Amino acid sequence: xxxxxxxxxxxxxxxxxxxxxxxxxxxxxxxxxxxxxxxxxxxxxxxxxxxxxxxxxxxxxxxxxxxxxxxxxxxxxxxxxxxxxxxxxxxxxxxxxxxxxxxxxxxxxxxxxxxxxxxxxxxxxxxxxxxxxxxxxxxxxxxxxxxxxxxxxxxxxxxxxxxxxxxxxxxxxxxxxxxxxxxxxxxxxxxxxxxxxxxxxxxxxxxxxxxxxxxxxxxxxxxxxxxxxxxxxxxxxxxxxxxxxxxxxxxxxxxxxxxxxxxxxxxxxxxxxxxxxxxxxxxxxxxxxxxxxxxxxxxxxxxxxxxxxxxxxxxxxxxxxxxxxxxxxxxxxxxxxxxxxxxxxxxxxxxxxxxxxxxxxxxxxxxxxxxxxxxxxxxxxxxxxxxxxxxxxxxxxxxxxxxxxxxxxxxxxxxxxxxxxxxxxxxxxxxxxxxxxxxxxxxxxxxxxxxxxxxxxxxxxxx
Numbered sequence: 398x399x400x401x402x403x404x405x406x407x408x409x410x411x412x413x414x415x416x417x418x419x420x421x422x423x424x425x426x427x428x429x430x431x432x433x434x435x436x437x438x439x440x441x442x443x444x445x446x447x448x449x450x451x452x453x454x455x456x457x458x459x460x461x462x463x464x465x466x467x468x469x470x471x472x473x474x475x476x477x478x479x480x481x482x483x484x485x486x487x488x489x490x491x492x493x494x495x496x497x498x499x500x501x502x503x504x505x506x507x508x509x510x511x512x513x514x515x516x517x518x519x520x521x522x523x524x525x526x527x528x529x530x531x532x533x534x535x536x537x538x539x540x541x542x543x544x545x546x547x548x549x550x551x552x553x554x555x556x557x558x559x560x561x562x563x564x565x566x567x568x569x570x571x572x573x574x575x576x577x578x579x580x581x582x583x584x585x586x587x588x589x590x591x592x593x594x595x596x597x598x599x600x601x602x603x604x605x606x607x608x609x610x611x612x613x614x615x616x617x618x619x620x621x622x623x624x625x626x627x628x629x630x631x632x633x634x635x636x637x638x639x640x641x642x643x644x645x646x647x648x649x650x651x652x653x654x655x656x657x658x659x660x661x662x663x664x665x666x667x668x669x670x671x672x673x674x675x676x677x678x679x680x681x682x683x684x685x686x687x688x689x690x691x692x693x694x695x696x697x698x699x700x701x702x703x704x705x706x707x708x709x710x711x712x713x714x715x716x717x718x719x720x721x722x723x724x725x726x727x728x729x730x731x732x733x734x735x736x737x738x739x740x741x742x743x744x745x746x747x748x749x750x751x752x753x754x755x756x757x758x759x760x761x762x763x764x765x766x767x768x769x770x771x772x773x774x775x776x777x778x779x780x781x782x783x784x785x786x787x788x789x790x791x792x793x794x795x796x797x798x799x800x801x802x803x804x805x806x807x808x809x810x811x812x813x814x815x816x817x818x819x820x821x822x823x824x825x826x827x828x829x830x831x832x833x834x835x836x837x838x839x840x841x842x843x844x845x846x847x848x849x850x851x852x853x854x855x856x857x858x859x860x
Contacts, residue, residue, distance in 0.1 A: 408443035408597035412451035416621030443597035444477025452669025475534035531568035586612035606643025673730035679855035688780035701847035708812035716780025736841035746831035772816040
């Protein structure tokens with residue numbers, strides 16, 4: 398005799414709503430099937446469901462995502478770094494106001510050391526046969542970014558040890574939601590007595606799970622390409638685990654398309670566009686953008702970055718600006734389409750010698766056509782580098798800031814994109830000890846600020 402628990406899990410959807418209608422229908426159908434069979438079923442999400450690169454998420458500041466999770470019948474979720482640090486503190490505090498499920502996150506606190514009202518460190522579900530299943534969760538330790546927004550994080554593994562020690566006394570099964578990545582998931586399995594780790598953050602895919610020290614690891618990739626399914630067989634008398642199995646379903650191959658799938662997908666964009674139609678400025682002429690040759694919009698954004706950060710010089714890659722702006726009214730939707738990235742301005746203090754080395758690297762011919770992914774970038778290629786108050790002549794081997802030769806020992810205030818400090822593009826930026834991130838403002842906020850300096854606001858009749 399056995400009792401089977403079914404756990405369906407999603408992670409790192411990143412607002413890829415083109416996959417959502419199939420996922421939604423699949424999860425609802427499975428809940429009905431298992432319930433009718435007298436089996437227990439839980440549906441959970443492991444964070445980064447929100448991604449402000451999509452207009453629906455941007456327009457609703459993620460609350461549209463929560464509505465979708467409600468409609469699909471989720472039983473519990475945790476937060477990823479996209480929920481945690483791409484929204485202001487107020488935005489995150491409001492994100493789950495209408496959630497019909499618990500938000501489990503054990504390592505997030507405000508500056509006073511209190512957990513936010515919308516979050517709980519664990520949740521214990523009591524199933525049909527009296528079995529108790531405990532869930533706790535932790536999110537990635539981006540402590541500097543969280544502190545900039547008014548939050549504090551505890552160290553994930555240390556927090557988990559506290560939670561798991563308590564939960565082993567209260568529950569028959571202990572499950573961890575980990576928005577940490579595969580390496581840390583493996584450490585959890587090696588060091589903690591938990592039954593299941595559902596993983597996210599590094600977008601890893603475990604087709605049939607992975608077992609370490611009797612702990613099952615499961616993960617379902619990214620963008621809603623897959624839905625994960627874990628089955629746990631329990632002896633209802635002894636409450637001992639008999640077997641654990643993990644698998645994934647490929648969304649576009651194994652999940653049935655609902656009626657009017659295309660219309661549903663298009664409706665998310667339409668809703669976002671409607672909310673973001675707020676006018677910003679009126680342009681007397683179009684503003685062009687090119688990735689591989691000089692153009693006005695990347696240069697304008699770079700100048701804005703220089704001013705915003707009160708820097709000595711600035712640089713960015715033209716590929717961050719995805720398109721141009723037409724003559725006439727520019728709306729928040731237009732700016733969002735041009736700069737959809739969750740990328741923040743960053744000010745870095747570099748010695749002249751370090752700055753000179755970075756400038757030399759940006760002049761490498763490999764950059765313009767290099768395709769890049771992640772670190773907040775939502776474009777296609779790097780594009781040429783654009784400079785403000787920087788001059789470089791490789792033939793004469795001269796490097797200047799504000800018309801003067803760079804002094805090797807002088808400290809310069811350099812404005813650029815936060816993604817260059819996270820990725821290994823430039824060693825000097827990655828390793829720099831003195832960095833200031835401007836949060837929660839994104840590049841589109843900086844561009845809006847600059848446009849408002851240069852152009853007049855549109856008349857209401859223009860829309």
